[in-house]
């Protein structure tokens with residue numbers, strides 16, 4: 001708490017100064033006139049404000065103090081909020097599920113926080129099989145709702161993540177069949193930085209629709225309604241398998257074989273390696289390999305045989321519903337893993353030694369830096385050809401994903417909240433340098449959902465110059481670029 005208070009005082013007095021505070025307060029005062037009292041809250045001690053402030057997966061962001069929080073219930077409200085913010089020259093942020101770990105992407109200090117959490121309506125059209133939902137739900141809520149129709153929407157692999165996921169592409173257990181979450185978009189309602197409310201689809205504002213399919217949130221406008229192609233679901237064969245460290249070589253081989261050879265689009269995996277800060281004492285009890293194995297259907301055939309053949313410590317494979325699948329390994333995983341969390345990303349192809357290099361670099365760093373993290377993990381996420389084919393078949397997305405197979409690597413560092421600012425910065429710098437040591441594959445996009453802001457992921461897209469033009473068109477005077485956080489377009 002002391003650390004956060006000090007950090008807060010530093011943040012408010014140093015970079016923002018009095019004018020930042022004044023602009024935030026002016027925007028809030030103005031918006032109080034245009035929005036009914038249930039839609040704006042400046043009471044920093046009220047339960048509603050505190051709940052919004054607390055609800056970030058990267059806990060560092062909970063130390064920021066918005067001048068007020070706006071709770072829109074319509075596109076019109078979002079439009080009013082953006083206009084009031086613009087008139088006051090205030091900083092702001094747009095928040096859906098609050099899971100992006102990058103500071104100021106969905107958090108703001110001394111400015112207006114637009115919390116989309118009150119916009120939770122969802123609908124299913126049985127004639128068209130299209131699903132329409134507002135941005136304020138978590139994917140777990142959407143899955144529970146659509147499961148009643150034996151349908152689902154393509155979204156997060158963990159129930160607790162918010163709808164901003166799809167604006168960054170969105171990798172689902174169903175992606176090898178249907179493409180990224182954004183590939184299932186059919187129509188979006190968008191409030192532009194000007195406040196104008198427009199539709200984006202492949203026939204109306206198709207350039208905006210293109211950019212919003214994986215080109216990032218809080219850049220081109222605010223999505224207030226998603227209409228997406230829903231997908232059928234029934235029973236799954238899924239679970240976690242946990243291995244002791246001495247099986248790492250065998251499991252790593254099985255993961256690489258799966259990335260390279262698996263051709264069954266109903267089979268989906270995440271390979272995760274975890275390291276705890278506790279000393280190893282030569283017993284390797286500080287590390288484990290945890291597989292997420294998910295098959296869309298009750299019979300996985302031999303899809304996971306390479307994994308189940310390896311002796312393991314724990315195996316929860318069995319028949320599950322989709323809502324159960326996204327609560328693996330345990331319900332509330334995203335809530336329980338809240339902390340001072342930072343992500344980084346890598347992208348590689350099978351066929352060189354990058355898999356082993358990435359793993360070795362991470363292990364070496366994790367051994368040498370035991371004091372600077374409370375948990376660290378490295379996750380391997382296959383992008384099979386079936387996924388990139390499914391994406392193309394629906395028109396492609398802002399990444400214009402080259403043909404699979406290739407894979408993304410997600411690195412996580414969770415730091416103890418007791419670290420001083422200097423030790424925190426040092427830990428993050430070493431973590432950054434470790435990730436940099438493993439060269440990324442040429443010509444493949446970094447996954448923005450797993451990226452740190454300083455990795456400039458959009459610049460790795462083959463579509464970057466097109467995205468820069470679209471950004472210029474829809475945010476012509478750089479209102480979003482100047483006043484809220486987000487990916488660099490420079």
Ligand SMILES: Cc1cc2nc3c(=O)[nH]c(=O)nc-3n(C[C@H](O)[C@H](O)[C@H](O)COP(=O)(O)OP(=O)(O)OC[C@H]3O[C@@H](n4cnc5c(N)ncnc54)[C@H](O)[C@@H]3O)c2cc1C
Pocket residue numbers: 057093094095096097098099100101105106116135155156157158161162163164165166167168169170171172216217218219221222223224333334337449450486
């Ligand atoms: C525990 C955990 C599990 C994850 N699992 C997956 C996974 O399975 N697949 C995957 O692809 N990613 C995954 N991610 C990454 C996740 O997709 C990103 O962190 C994503 O940004 C989170 O979206 P959100 O709505 O929860 O977060 P937020 O931080 O609220 O939003 C993310 C970004 O999008 C912007 N944004 C949100 N909604 C809108 C909107 N309606 N209009 C305009 N901008 C908007 C925000 O301003 C912010 O910049 C996971 C992350 C965590 C922490």
Ligand SMILES: *[C@@H]1O[C@H](CO)[C@@H](O)[C@H](O)[C@H]1NC(C)=O
Pocket residue numbers: 030031034080083084087088
């Ligand atoms: C208040 O916001 C409106 C837009 O909603 C704007 O037109 C007006 O100029 C603002 N007033 C002040 C004092 O900033």
Ligand SMILES: *[C@@H]1O[C@H](CO)[C@@H](O)[C@H](O)[C@H]1NC(C)=O
Pocket residue numbers: 148149150
């Ligand atoms: C969903 O599937 C189950 C099992 O096949 C079936 O009993 C149920 O009627 C289906 N529900 C709907 C709404 O189609």
Ligand SMILES: *[C@@H]1O[C@H](CO)[C@@H](O)[C@H](O)[C@H]1NC(C)=O
Pocket residue numbers: 202203394395
């Ligand atoms: C628009 O999307 C629909 C539905 O996916 C598709 O059938 C159609 O071919 C697309 N049109 C264009 C111009 O991309």
Ligand SMILES: *[C@@H]1O[C@H](CO)[C@@H](O)[C@H](O)[C@H]1NC(C)=O
Pocket residue numbers: 244246247
């Ligand atoms: C791994 O360790 C376990 C438990 O100590 C042991 O039973 C097993 O034989 C070991 N396997 C290998 C491949 O060393």
Ligand SMILES: *[C@@H]1O[C@H](CO)[C@@H](O)[C@H](O)[C@H]1NC(C)=O
Pocket residue numbers: 254257258259261262263302303304306
């Ligand atoms: C399992 O591993 C073997 C190599 O040992 C490989 O030929 C096969 O394709 C793999 N199967 C899957 C589904 O990963």
Ligand SMILES: *[C@@H]1O[C@H](CO)[C@@H](O)[C@H](O)[C@H]1NC(C)=O
Pocket residue numbers: 477478479482
């Ligand atoms: C954003 O910053 C640029 C450069 O300082 C400035 O020209 C532009 O007017 C700013 N836009 C807004 C909306 O304030």
